[in-house]
Amino acid sequence: MRDAVTSLIKNYDTTGRYFDRNALDTLKSYFESGTARIQAAAVINGNAAAIVKQAGLRLFEDIPELIRPGGNAYTTRRYAACLRDMDYYLRYASYALVAGSTDVLDERVLYGLKETYNSLGVPIGSTVVGIQIMKDIVTEQVAAAGIATGAFLDEPFDYLTRELSEIDV
Secondary structure (H helix, E strand, C coil), X not given: CCCHHHHHXXXXXXXXXXXXXXXXXXXXXXXXXXXXXXXXXXXXXXXXXXXXXXXXXXXXXXXXXXXXXXXXXXXXXXXXXXXXXXXXXXXXXXXHHHHCCCHHHHHHHHCCHHHHHHHHCCCHHHHHHHHHHHHHHHHHHXXXXXXXXXXXXXXXXXXXXXXXXXXXX
């Protein structure tokens, strides 16, 4: 897993270039948001179970057919698997948040997901909705804790939903 700094260095090293203004601005932004990213991750870590539970309740309220007979979260086992997956996405989003890079999401979450979801018959649309609900809850909780929010907080969640939405499952 690479963070924003190592990714930037690798890209410039590969092309044999010195840092330019864009690179320095990227580094400046990364370091300026560092404290807020760590504090936001602490909020997520301290409230992960509640975030997942609340997101699950909202998801099933928004898409009740998921928990009806024949729905993908119908039965206790499938319901629990759905919440487990939401927790998985939340945990990896917190890693990406701290790293300031979405590389971990590609490496640990998105590679192979299409095949897995195809084999299990998991609907991608409701997964995307669940991730966006978690993003909203995290944003609310981080703001309520008095921590600055911004694009850095949305980025891991938006990246997951954008990449998953591009996967035709």
